Each structure stands twice: as C-alpha cells, then as structure tokens.
Amino acid sequence: MPGPIQSIERAAAVLRLLASGARRMGVGELARALELPKPTVHGILRTLQLVGFVEQSPDTGKYQLGAALFHIGSSYLDGNELRTRALNWSDSLAARSMESVRIGTLHEAQVLVVHHVFRPDNSRQVLEVGALLPAHACAMGKVLLANDPVGHVDDEPLKAFTNATITDLDRLSDALEQVRQRGWASDVEELVEGEVSLAAPIRDRRTVTVGAIGISGPIERLCDADRQPRTELVSYVREAARSISRELGAIPW
Amino acid sequence: MPGPIQSIERAAAVLRLLASGARRMGVGELARALELPKPTVHGILRTLQLVGFVEQSPDTGKYQLGAALFHIGSSYLDGNELRTRALNWSDSLAARSMESVRIGTLHEAQVLVVHHVFRPDNSRQVLEVGALLPAHACAMGKVLLANDPVGHVDDEPLKAFTNATITDLDRLSDALEQVRQRGWASDVEELVEGEVSLAAPIRDRRTVTVGAIGISGPIERLCDADRQPRTELVSYVREAARSISRELGAIPW
DNA sequence: CGCACCGTACGACATTGTCGAACGGCATTC
DNA sequence: GAATGCCGTTCGACAATGTCGTACGGTGCG
Known part of the structure; x- marks a missing residue:
C-alpha cells in the first residue's frame, strides 16, 4: 500500500x-x-x-x-538530541554575551526555534520556542541555508521585512557563500529594525549541520560603530557552537 | 456518520x-x-x-x-486566551514573589502547564511548558480538582511521590473541600522533597474555573517555621489570580 | 551459515470513510 | 413574524479506501 x-x-x-x-x-x-x-x-x-x-x-x-x-x-523536545545537548551551553552563552540565545533547526525552508534562553537582565521577554523564523532574514537561517545539502532557497520570492532584508537571490547566495567561508552569519536589521543577530552552525557526528545557535539583541550592543558585529560576541557564539558540536560527536578531539 | x-x-x-x-x-x-x-x-x-x-x-x-x-x-498557545491574558500578571507575580510562576489547566486529570516564568535569580531552570503534573500532588492541581465540575478524581489510585503525598481519596476530598473554602491551595513537599507550591484559581466570565496560577520553590523560602505557607506569598498568588480572572471577565467590578 | 528480526511492498477483500441531501437552530432581514 | 441565510450536525447508500495476511530484501547475532 x-x-x-x-x-x-x-x-x-x-x-x-x-x-x-x-x-x-x-x-x-x-x-x-x-x-x-x-x-x-x-x-x-x-x-x-x-x-x-x-x-x-x-x-x-x-x-x-x-x-x-x-x-x-512539546514532547518532541525531549527526543530532540540537539536541544538536549545544547541546554547547558546556551545558558552559559547567554551569561557570557548577556543577550538572549536561541537554537534552531531548518524546517521547510524556515527556522524552527527549539530552545530559547532569555537575556539575563530580568526584562520582559516572550518565549519563542516553537516559532518559525524566515530563514533568509536571520543569522540562524543563513547558517542553516549555507550548510543545507538540499537547496531550500528559490522556493518563493524572498519577503522583505525591513529595507535591509536581502531579497535578491544572487545577493543571498553571495552572502551564504561568505557564511560558509567565515563559519558564522549575521543579520543586521534584516528582520527587525534595530535588531541584530549572530549565529554559528552546530554539526553532528557525520559533520552534517543539524542546527544553529545564535544570539540576538539591539544593534547598539551587538555592533560597533561601523555596524559590524563585535568580534568578542562572534567568538562567544562560535565557541558555544563548537562545544555543542563536540558534544554531538562532530569533533573527535 | x-x-x-x-x-x-x-x-x-x-x-x-x-x-x-x-x-x-x-x-x-x-x-x-x-x-x-x-x-x-x-x-x-x-x-x-x-x-x-x-x-x-x-x-x-x-x-x-x-x-x-x-x-x-505550540500554536495552541496563541489561541489560548487564558495564557495570553495571564502573561503580564505572571511576570509581575514572579517579580513580587521572587519565585518561579506557572499557569496550568486541567487536562485528563492532570495539570497541563501552559506558561512558566523562571525564578528571577538567573539560576539554571528547565522550561516546563507543555509538561503534565499529577493533579493530586501539586497546588495548581488541587485548585483545579476542587473547582472541577466533572469529578476527575477516583480514576486511578493516587500515586505517591514523597511520603507527604496525599494518597488516600478521603483525605484528598477533605483537602479539596478546604481548598474550596479558602480559595487557594498548597502543596508542602507532596510532589518533590523540599519543594512547596501555592496556587489560586482563575475563573472566566461564566465564573468557571479555567485554570490556576501558582508559584513554587524551596520550603525554606515559601514556608514559615511551622511548615505553613507564608501569608504574604499566598496573597500575592491570590491577587494575581484575581487580576487575571477580572481580565477574563469573571469579576465585573 | 542460518536464524530472527527489522522496515517495507504487494494486493484481494470488505470494511470504512466519503459526501449529496436534509435537519434543526440561530441571526438577520424584510 | 414569516422568510431567508448561515451555522453545525445527522443520515445513509455507494464505492473508494484502508486494512492486514503474506512475502521480500537487509542487517546483526550466534
């Protein structure tokens, strides 16, 4: 049948x-x-x-x-190895960066948020676990698209959220190429005005990218005067991603 | 058909x-x-x-x-009026009580957690949204059972989690009667050793109990020397419950 | 090598779900 | 106040649909 x-x-x-x-x-x-x-x-x-x-x-x-x-x-999360392994590391990333942390996977050309740690400043924040983010307009999405074996792009025209959103397919693939080379991605006011996100890929034992971890926050805190992501934050994110990848068996040493 | x-x-x-x-x-x-x-x-x-x-x-x-x-x-939460209306009040309850706050509904004789605010002390905590708690062994459960038109009790023998857990049906209905009279419920080490929870009912415009809000934390902080819930915490919880109920239209004045 | 187990494919049969037509209730309309 | 529209729901005949006995290729174990 x-x-x-x-x-x-x-x-x-x-x-x-x-x-x-x-x-x-x-x-x-x-x-x-x-x-x-x-x-x-x-x-x-x-x-x-x-x-x-x-x-x-x-x-x-x-x-x-x-x-x-x-x-x-919600029981899906219990069986989700990525999220289970990432719990501790995302907490410590939030503590180091003092920004909110999210972990996501690619799901039907969008980013499914499987974990979310609030910014550690007692401010009022909405839980975004279970939400879907547009992949082309956030750092986690770019990381996931850049390392996606299946070309999930070109499905539909890219929607603009701010006037910094990448809507051109060629520009997007250039950006993805850069993400592949650098090993991390950023989104500077491409999804929300004044908001910036940074992300790095999480790989499993087969060295396949299974998810992404990233931080997000206001541009004043995440970027320097040239609108460039602050390097120490980038390394925090990349270190967290590497730690989780190692725990998943990607990096044997 | x-x-x-x-x-x-x-x-x-x-x-x-x-x-x-x-x-x-x-x-x-x-x-x-x-x-x-x-x-x-x-x-x-x-x-x-x-x-x-x-x-x-x-x-x-x-x-x-x-x-x-x-x-x-997870989209269930968007349509859940109880949770939507309770968001702000649970934040402020967490701030006042300095304990973790949860909101729950009765679901198949258990308590479904629809919202969870962490204790505002930056400690590591696990998100419990979507989890099911045993109704007879936590404060939210007692509140919900006490105000439940359908007698959800007597389905199965009551499972013991600690030696303070109420396992006797008669003792439980006595406790529920007390909850109905007082308008709030407590659980003193009945689910987890050393943990205490307090809860009060949330009612909607038809004055039906649709959920419960409560706090939980270590016994040293929630109780006085006689293992009795501290009265100021009880009133915080009850005030939060009343505020939400009013927002849902239960209390017209 | 042989056995046991796995996930999967086939296909005949009748159980099963489908859907046109119709019912009662509730607003709204004239 | 009768008429009309919409709603969620029920009925029941028909055949499309899903069920499940049987069988296949693959894998791990003794």
Whole structure:
C-alpha cells in the first residue's frame, strides 16, 4: 500500500489550517479552504476532538487546537538530541554575551526555534520556542541555508521585512557563500529594525549541520560603530557552537 | 456518520505512544503496543511522516515525533486566551514573589502547564511548558480538582511521590473541600522533597474555573517555621489570580 | 551459515470513510 | 413574524479506501 492514508493527510491539513489561522474556525470555513465537503470535514473534526487534538467552543461551535496536541508536540523536545545537548551551553552563552540565545533547526525552508534562553537582565521577554523564523532574514537561517545539502532557497520570492532584508537571490547566495567561508552569519536589521543577530552552525557526528545557535539583541550592543558585529560576541557564539558540536560527536578531539 | 474515523484515531494513538516513549520506536514495537498488524502501522507512519508529524532516523529506521507536530502544537498557545491574558500578571507575580510562576489547566486529570516564568535569580531552570503534573500532588492541581465540575478524581489510585503525598481519596476530598473554602491551595513537599507550591484559581466570565496560577520553590523560602505557607506569598498568588480572572471577565467590578 | 528480526511492498477483500441531501437552530432581514 | 441565510450536525447508500495476511530484501547475532 505505498500511498498515504487520505483521512490522515486531511486531518493534518485541518490541524495545519487551525494552527495558521490564529483564531477559531468553523466547519464551513475549513471545508471551503480545503475544498472538501462539509460533512467530511466534520467527521475529521469529530475524531480530532475525540483524541483531544482540537477543541470546540461550546457557544460558537467553532474549533481550535486542543491541549493534547500541545502536550504531544512539546514532547518532541525531549527526543530532540540537539536541544538536549545544547541546554547547558546556551545558558552559559547567554551569561557570557548577556543577550538572549536561541537554537534552531531548518524546517521547510524556515527556522524552527527549539530552545530559547532569555537575556539575563530580568526584562520582559516572550518565549519563542516553537516559532518559525524566515530563514533568509536571520543569522540562524543563513547558517542553516549555507550548510543545507538540499537547496531550500528559490522556493518563493524572498519577503522583505525591513529595507535591509536581502531579497535578491544572487545577493543571498553571495552572502551564504561568505557564511560558509567565515563559519558564522549575521543579520543586521534584516528582520527587525534595530535588531541584530549572530549565529554559528552546530554539526553532528557525520559533520552534517543539524542546527544553529545564535544570539540576538539591539544593534547598539551587538555592533560597533561601523555596524559590524563585535568580534568578542562572534567568538562567544562560535565557541558555544563548537562545544555543542563536540558534544554531538562532530569533533573527535 | 456519527463515529470516529478509525485511521485518524489510530494515528493519534501512534503519536501519543511516540510522545510517551521518550525514545525512538520501531514499527514492530508500535504494532505490538497497539495490537495492530505491522503493515497497518507502517501505513500510518508513512502518512504521518509525509505531513512531518513523525521523522525517521535514516540509519536505525526507527520513528520519532516530527518538527511539524511541535510547531503546530505550540500554536495552541496563541489561541489560548487564558495564557495570553495571564502573561503580564505572571511576570509581575514572579517579580513580587521572587519565585518561579506557572499557569496550568486541567487536562485528563492532570495539570497541563501552559506558561512558566523562571525564578528571577538567573539560576539554571528547565522550561516546563507543555509538561503534565499529577493533579493530586501539586497546588495548581488541587485548585483545579476542587473547582472541577466533572469529578476527575477516583480514576486511578493516587500515586505517591514523597511520603507527604496525599494518597488516600478521603483525605484528598477533605483537602479539596478546604481548598474550596479558602480559595487557594498548597502543596508542602507532596510532589518533590523540599519543594512547596501555592496556587489560586482563575475563573472566566461564566465564573468557571479555567485554570490556576501558582508559584513554587524551596520550603525554606515559601514556608514559615511551622511548615505553613507564608501569608504574604499566598496573597500575592491570590491577587494575581484575581487580576487575571477580572481580565477574563469573571469579576465585573 | 542460518536464524530472527527489522522496515517495507504487494494486493484481494470488505470494511470504512466519503459526501449529496436534509435537519434543526440561530441571526438577520424584510 | 414569516422568510431567508448561515451555522453545525445527522443520515445513509455507494464505492473508494484502508486494512492486514503474506512475502521480500537487509542487517546483526550466534
């Protein structure tokens, strides 16, 4: 039976839609979006509700993601070796750099944040674990794209977030080439005005890049007067990346 | 067609199993656990892999949860009104109490942690968002059980974690009655030796308890000499819970 | 070498999910 | 206040769909 199971595929599509929609959605709404008959969607929703993957508002009748899905999804982190091994090192990187630290993997041409350490200054910060960042506009993304065997670029036109965002494909591949040579990447106000990020690759025992670790913060703290990343911060990040890689078995010595 | 869709139910069971197993599992292993033929399980896995809900190790051939599931699951938090509204208040509760703060909901007789603020002292702490805590052995759980319309207790014998854990059903319902009267709950070394937690209920506009907020920390800081929770901490927690409830529309004045 | 186990492929069968049509409830409209 | 639109939900016949016995190639172990 080499072929996917239709109903499961559809159920996944429903969940994806509910996840992207941000708000609750009705049966008809989902049916229209998926181009499926309403009763079909309803059957799927009923089953997903039974297993706790979606919940239904008692009053409006609309559906949203369920708690069980959240809990199961978060168990992904337990099995994620990259994240487990990186826990200690990211803490110490945060302490040394005094900036917030994130660890990410490439997922469908975007950066999936699997770990996030807040900047150690007690400021109010939002947890970004589970979020997807645009790969072409952040340092972690560039690191991952530069070392990606599958060319994940050229899927779609590159979206601009600020006027420093790289939107040209040629310029991006030049930048990626530079990242490959230097061994680290930076993003200077390419995703958020005034924000800078630095990142370096994490490799496993097969020397494949499996993730990236990076810091991010305001440009005044991360860059010098020439808008260049401060060298000591770059080395902190690269050292952290190397330490994690060593723990994953990439560097035998 | 009032009846769940078999394949989706089974797919959910596979995911649950993979989530609980902590490590990677093989097709045969899953098939045996679910009492299903191997090819059936394989078909499900193939589909789940296609949609990114599971991943397969290239070398061992075993399966584990996938990144897509993690990302979709984490979107649950965006739609969770309780958590959204509670963000600010939990930060300030952490600042006032100088302890770590958690927000939880009842999920299948356990406490699902939907938010977690670290203790503001730069110490190394593990993020517990997405985790499930035993309801009868923590303060948030007691608050939720005490205000639960469905009697979620008596499902199974109560598991002991320390020798202070309440394992007797009658003693538990006495404790819950006290929680209802006082309006807050405590757990003194009932889950972890040396650890204490305090919690209060969060109600929504229908005055239904939809969650709980609480702090936890070492007994020396949370309790006085008589092992009684310190009153000022209790009021901090209760005030935070009331503020969130008011924001959810529970208290009109 | 042979055995046991793995993940995977095939394909006949009937179980299973699909989806057009229809129902009751709720707003809104005229 | 009847009419209309939309909603989430149910029914049930049909056939498409997924199920699962059987079998294959690969790997590790004794």
